[in-house]
Amino acid sequence: MPAVRAQAGLTDGELGTALLFVGAGALPAMLATGRAVDRWGLRVTALLLGALGVVGTLVAAFGRDIWSLSAGLALLGASSGAADVAINAAAGSAERNSGRPVITRAHGVFSAMVVAGSLATGLLSGLGLPLLVPFLLVAVAAAGAALSVLADGRAAAGVTEDGGGGTGTGRAVRLLPLLVVGGLGALAFATENAHQSWGAVYLADVADAGPALAAVGPAVFAGVVALTRFAAGSIGSRHAATVLVAGSVTAAAGTALVSVATAVPAVLTGLALAAAGTAVLFPTLAGVVAAHVDDTARGRATSVVTTVAYLGFLAGPVYVGRWADATGLPGAMVAVAALAAVLAALAWPALRAVHTGPSWHLEAAGDAGRPGQVSGRLS
Template sequence: MCIVTHMSGSEIVSGRRAAYAGFVVFGAFWGAWGASVPAIRDQAGLDDGRLGLALLFVGAGALPAMPAAGVAVDRWGRRPAALLLVLLGAVGTAVALTARDLWSLSAGLALLGAASGAADVAINAAAGAAEQAAGRPVITRAHGFFSASVVLASLSTGLLAGAGAPAFLPFLLVALVAAGLAPVIAAGGRAGAADRAARRGTGTPGERADGGGGPARARPAGEAAPEGRAGRPAVRLAPLLLFGGLGALAFAAENAHQSWGAVYLADVLGAGPVLAAAAPAVFAAVVAVTRFSAGRVASWRAATVLVCGAVTAAAGSSAVAAAPSAPVALAGLVLAAAGTAVLFPTLLAAANDGVGHAVRGRATSVVTGVAYLGFLAGPVYVGWWADATGLPGAMGAVAALSLALALAAWPVLRAVRRPTGNKGCTF
């Protein structure tokens, strides 16, 4: 059962601020991490092959933590996000201090992955709740704050490293920023209280927990349906898996460019170190600008945005694959970044549409968990194709991922938004 939540204007603003603050901290961490990897690799005495092995433990830690985070969010609201972001900064500091060989780095990265995966679910659930309560774009703009924070944090970490600062300092600063923003991220609103009341069975049947009031709509994605185990509202699993599958394609293309852009410019086009290093920064900056500017459009018509974004991303990847020079490849990266920028936020917003507060954490954990597989697989996918066809061929294979998303987006959205009654797998 669900209840109506009547949120005041201040509570809605609080929700948006919490979402944006959470993504700022999360982006700051990953910006610091990306810029710190060479120093941590050297400190642990690893070559690139063993570093790649150690990095697999990030995913090994993240994937099992994501469902647990979803349950925690459903029970305690935004507070887990605040705690997890502080923990993420602390774990990053510990990894930078203690990673002295393959095993210590791998163990630290498993903990880091668990904290990161759980925080990812928590902040995305917070953004979804804020968007539904406000009735205006939040998710795409929150991801824009993430991308902007990645750029700023990576540049700041590079400056600190150039000044001779220890490797742990950027992560300690992230932990301090997270602690400072924790009250903003965890702040009030009635969503948590509404969730607890809904689980106790209070409220009027047929009313919505997303604050919309009136009769419940047809369930377009993972909205609470029949009662699940222990009286909890159930989540329709199949639509969320479909959204997660599309998200995996989006993340695979995005992380492929982010991880291989500099290598492509250096190895294929002979770019110097400075120009090659600009590739990931340019990509992330364009993603941030696109997400800020496309926030309102991305919430307008999901299928149109997804198809246009995926086609644009495919065109950018194809331009990179055929580029005769580094400037042309950078232009292709700009196009690919603009296309991929809108994909996952739009998918997450569509998956959140109609999902009740009492199950939002679990629903978000399914979508982000499946999509995260694509994030992990993207760089590996490029490496496999590079071995088989060379890097230009691999960039063509990345374009194929985006085209597959463009072809699948409209049928998937139509299927999951068809009224289904109480049919479908639940958990």
């Protein structure tokens, strides 16, 4: 990011403005992707993976001022958000059809690649290579992933056993349970991204860590998230409420430890605890969606849940910043711990309501409305 800022000649404030376009591009793309996934399945996922690599390279090559960078980041946000929905839908379909814990482990691979990508980018930067090089490598990796998806397109969202696409006219899905699960996801993402975005700043400003040591914070957080997701992958969605409560309580405890810590080891310990807690939250919620929605509507359901949850991802860093202005960073961490505590309190009754309530699908002719739609009707 410093290299991108320098290439475009931006101030910190201008960079912050440009970064808003990531979310501006992501949200509408996430909502629009579900129908395409339900109709064309893994072919859409492969296309979006390829597009993500290409757009990232274009941002690196042509982001020379705030206008070109903002436009590029909007496209990057759109392709990234759309790919996120498509991958989660495909993972949910694979988990439901195979009975294996795919979703949490897929999120674990993502977290592991974040760590690997960060380390590789730092190494390439240290070698003095141009900004374009790491983006080109990511584009090559994305193209390889897209080809592998196309080569194995059987049990995907919207894809039939013979590899063909769905009809796009699957059963309607009730909107309320999707909003409930998405709201829980927003709390989870807000807590997680608060630490990812502010961990290094907290280490530098409160624990007096130097730049190199402060950079360890986000790496520790992402590494613990990856390890926890791999370790917890076998739990599945059958114990979703228990996992959510335990994860939220752990995240709240870790964040509370960060809020009172002034030494680097104590802050890192709190970050590790918070990471272990937040790691299981959204994958568990994605598993709940996978268990309740069939393949004909999985993309649309995933779009709604992921988009609502992503609002929390965007709000988390801003939430910390506002509280930090008012109370200081330790007080802001108390506010983040409160988010995790609210999630712990809501998880059990919310999931009980969506589990014991009406079917997520509208099956009766009088209830279904237009086929293939996410419906707001509750009965």
